[in-house]
Amino acid sequence: FNFFVLMSRQGKIRLSEFFQSYTESEKRRITKDIAADILPRAPKMCNIIEKGPYKFVYRRYASLYFVVGVPLGMNELIVLEQIHLFVEALDGYFNSVCELDLVFSLHKSLLILFEMFIGGMLCESNKREVLKAIVEAEEMVE
Amino acid sequence: MFEKTLQDIVKGIRASKRDTSLYISQCIAEIKAEINSSDMYIKANALQKLTFLHMMGYSMTWASFATIEVMSSPRFAQKRIGYLAASQGFTQGTDVILLTTNLLKKELRGAAVGSSMTGIYEAGLAINCTSNIVTEELAQDLLPELTNLMTHPQPYLRKKSILCLYKLFIKYPQGLRLTFAKLQQCLSDPNPAVVSCAVNVITELSDTNPRNYLHLAPAFFDLLTNSSNNWMLIKVVKLLGSLVTEEPRLARKLLEPLAGIVRSTPAKSLLFESAHAITRCLPYCRKSDGSMPPNVSDITALCAKTFQDFVEEKDQNLKYLGLVGFGSLVKSFPRVLSTSNYRPLILTCLSDEDVTIRSRALDLLPSMASRKNLVGLVVQLLQHINFASGTYKLELVAKVVEMCSGEKYALLQDFKWYLDILFQLGHMRGLDDHAELLRSQVCDVALRVLPVRSYAVKRSMETLLEGNNENYSSKDETENILDADNGRGKHIMPEILRALAWIVGEYSDLLPEAIEGPCHSVLQAITAPTNSTKLPTSTQSVYLQASLKIFAATCANSQVTDPELEACVHTISCNLGVYMESTDVEVRERAVTLNGVLVAL
Numbered sequence: 001f002n003f004f005v006l007m008s009r010q011g012k013i014r015l016s017e018f019f020q021s022y023t024e025s026e027k028r029r030i031t032k033d034i035a036a037d038i039l040p041r042a043p044k045m046c047n048i049i050e051k052g053p054y055k056f057v058y059r060r061y062a063s064l065y066f067v068v069g070v071p072l073g074m075n076e077l078i079v080l081e082q083i084h085l086f087v088e089a090l091d092g093y094f095n096s097v098c099e100l101d102l103v104f105s106l107h108k109s110l111l112i113l114f115e116m117f118i119g120g121m122l123c124e125s126n127k128r129e130v131l132k133a134i135v136e137a138e139e140m141v142e
Numbered sequence: 143m144f145e146k147t148l149q150d151i152v153k154g155i156r157a158s159k160r161d162t163s164l165y166i167s168q169c170i171a172e173i174k175a176e177i178n179s180s181d182m183y184i185k186a187n188a189l190q191k192l193t194f195l196h197m198m199g200y201s202m203t204w205a206s207f208a209t210i211e212v213m214s215s216p217r218f219a220q221k222r223i224g225y226l227a228a229s230q231g232f233t234q235g236t237d238v239i240l241l242t243t244n245l246l247k248k249e250l251r252g253a254a255v256g257s258s259m260t261g262i263y264e265a266g267l268a269i270n271c272t273s274n275i276v277t278e279e280l281a282q283d284l285l286p287e288l289t290n291l292m293t294h295p296q297p298y299l300r301k302k303s304i305l306c307l308y309k310l311f312i313k314y315p316q317g318l319r320l321t322f323a324k325l326q327q328c329l330s331d332p333n334p335a336v337v338s339c340a341v342n343v344i345t346e347l348s349d350t351n352p353r354n355y356l357h358l359a360p361a362f363f364d365l366l367t368n369s370s371n372n373w374m375l376i377k378v379v380k381l382l383g384s385l386v387t388e389e390p391r392l393a394r395k396l397l398e399p400l401a402g403i404v405r406s407t408p409a410k411s412l413l414f415e416s417a418h419a420i421t422r423c424l425p426y427c428r429k430s431d432g433s434m435p436p437n438v439s440d441i442t443a444l445c446a447k448t449f450q451d452f453v454e455e456k457d458q459n460l461k462y463l464g465l466v467g468f469g470s471l472v473k474s475f476p477r478v479l480s481t482s483n484y485r486p487l488i489l490t491c492l493s494d495e496d497v498t499i500r501s502r503a504l505d506l507l508p509s510m511a512s513r514k515n516l517v518g519l520v521v522q523l524l525q526h527i528n529f530a531s532g533t534y535k536l537e538l539v540a541k542v543v544e545m546c547s548g549e550k551y552a553l554l555q556d557f558k559w560y561l562d563i564l565f566q567l568g569h570m571r572g573l574d575d576h577a578e579l580l581r582s583q584v585c586d587v588a589l590r591v592l593p594v595r596s597y598a599v600k601r602s603m604e605t606l607l608e609g610n611n612e613n614y615s616s617k618d619e620t621e622n623i624l625d626a627d628n629g630r631g632k633h634i635m636p637e638i639l640r641a642l643a644w645i646v647g648e649y650s651d652l653l654p655e656a657i658e659g660p661c662h663s664v665l666q667a668i669t670a671p672t673n674s675t676k677l678p679t680s681t682q683s684v685y686l687q688a689s690l691k692i693f694a695a696t697c698a699n700s701q702v703t704d705p706e707l708e709a710c711v712h713t714i715s716c717n718l719g720v721y722m723e724s725t726d727v728e729v730r731e732r733a734v735t736l737n738g739v740l741v742a743l
Contacts, residue, residue, distance in 0.1 A: 015197070078415075125373055
């Protein structure tokens with residue numbers, strides 16, 4: 001992955017992680033592009049938008065858009081499945097996650113993201129393993 | 143003692159509907175004070191709040207040093223906050239990154255020595271952070287520690303370090319050469335997740351440089367046939383697909399296993415990846431004696447069927463992937479799409495609401511065209527063009543022209559029909575960007591194809607005589623023939639008129655004689671100021687030149703009567719006045735020359 005952004009329907013960013021070093025202005029431009037191209041899409045449309053050297057692959061869960069930027073050669077169906085894995089992990093941790101959970105616990109969701117994806121590549125696909133690591137780490141927080 | 147926590151800030155932001163930025167600036171001011179405190183707890187809390195605000199768009203570069211302090215805290219919770227802040231806030235240019243080297247080294251080494259889970263998780267944090275912020279110096283420094291972790295007893299750390307190493311290799315390519323042997327060992331790790339990570343990394347590496355990983359092909363072949371983990375299989379398939387460009391023999395060997403996967407797997411993602419990999423292999427399957435292995439046609443049919451199924455699915459994503467797959471397939475088997483059952487499928491995709499799907503279908507069009515179906519195809523496309531708008535319309539028109547004129551008009555049999563199409567396009571609105579293209583096509587056809595020339599001249603003349611009326615919306619489609627005085631005309635692009643005038647001028651000896659006084663009417667049409675002054679000056683200059691040529695042809699033509707000749711002279715000299723005053727130099731010069739010629743006669 002190049003980057004991973006969670007955006008609400010109103011355009012607020014709930015989580016953003018750039019797996020490569022982008023400058024601040026590039027990050028802003030990407031955010032603007034996402035808001036301009038993805039938020040207005042109709043529900044039945046294809047989840048892939050080609051954008052020059054990379055593509056947006058996104059899926060909408062309730063009021064949140066999970067958007068991933070990937071290079072052109074990447075298999076989009078895999079990306080969608082990985083997004084789903086992440087959502088399931090969030091769901092497992094927060095017990096039926098909703099947008100508010102993410103708003104109040106940014107650092108927790110970031111930690112889950114880092115458990116699953118390092119440098120933009122899938123590290124662990126097993127939900128149980130991911131949650132186990134998170135819970136164990138929590139226990140070390142006195 | 144009563145500092146705000148992160149929760150408080152979030153609640154505060156949600157509550158302050160109107161003066162959010164004011165509230166945030168207040169918070170930032172508080173954070174600035176807190177972060178300089180000596181109490182680590184307060185410092186860490188402040189940093190956590192700042193990380194949140196950073197995600198909203200506020201800069202946190204001024205807090206880099208504080209971040210490092212928090213990172214070095216012995217307490218796990220605070221350390222975690224520090225590392226998170228670093229991975230979000232540090233950029234490649236952050237100068238304090240140099241200070242982190244020792245800290246990171248300590249963490250990474252700590253995990254190798256002891257086996258307490260704290261050490262493991264701390265190392266995990268360090269790796270998370272490193273993968274985001276690594277610079278060239280950091281990469282060089284941390285390479286030995288991370289390489290060590292690749293063989294750590296805990297698979298947790300093995301996975302993470304492998305993936306992080308990829309990031310290091312990008313910054314420090316030397317490192318790859320030094321650690322490659324170890325990476326290869328990881329491929330045979332007992333833990334499947336670790337193997338998967340190693341495969342991941344090698345796939346990414348071989349994207350840029352397939353040759354280096356060729357010798358690993360047997361190992362991957364093994365994985366391909368033995369593994370059942372879908373995630374890994376997909377990466378392996380992708381890797382093997384990229385290797386075939388370097389090793390053609392691999393292509394033939396791969397066909398069977400890949401076809402096997404295509405036939406058996408239920409997972410759509412794997413299905414697509416395998417079919418796509420097959421299309422990459424196919425160009426290389428030719429044996430040295432030039433023949434194709436016997437199973438190739440079966441496999442091609444299999445791929446085509448798979449992609450067809452995808453396109454027929456209701457799911458838009460699958461449709462898109464099917465089209466992409468076809469695009470890849472036609473590179474090696476261009477004829478695959480010209481069988482008739484694919485045509486309606488792809489044409490429906492053209493009218494899909496989704497722009498992504500449409501552009502893919504558009505790319506497939508040139509491969510679908512063949513001699514027999516070109517006419518039908520273009521007619522259907524014209525219908526689409528009528529309904530389309532904006533850039534999409536332009537793309538469609540460009541495609542039509544590309545299909546018809548490709549390879550020196552290889553597919554075109556009836557040039558008269560093509561001219562008709564070009565004229566039809568010329569009449570449409572909204573195509574001004576392509577005016578130049580259409581113009582050159584019309585001229586090209588008239589120039590090259592002798593039999594059609596007279597037809598071209600006839601049509602050009604008719605159109606010129608209809609006159610150009612930009613302001614009038616042409617609702618009626620019936621042609622107004624030879625009605626020069628009638629202001630009602632169809633819309634036509636000025637660029638096209640240039641082409642038409644040139645054609646009529648060049649080949650004026652072919653002007654049909656059946657019509658009463660053709661030369662005069664044409665001359666009248668093109669020189670009349672009411673018609674022409676609205677046109678761009680380039681068109682005007684061509685008009686003038688054409689008038690001269692027509693006039694010359696008229697003089698040479700013995701069938702033209704004297705009165706007509708005089709009428710011509712009269713018309714021209716009357717109308718020239720306007721042109722001689724024109725601001726454009728070229729127009730003026732030509733007008734004056736023309737006038738001179740006439741006067742001399």
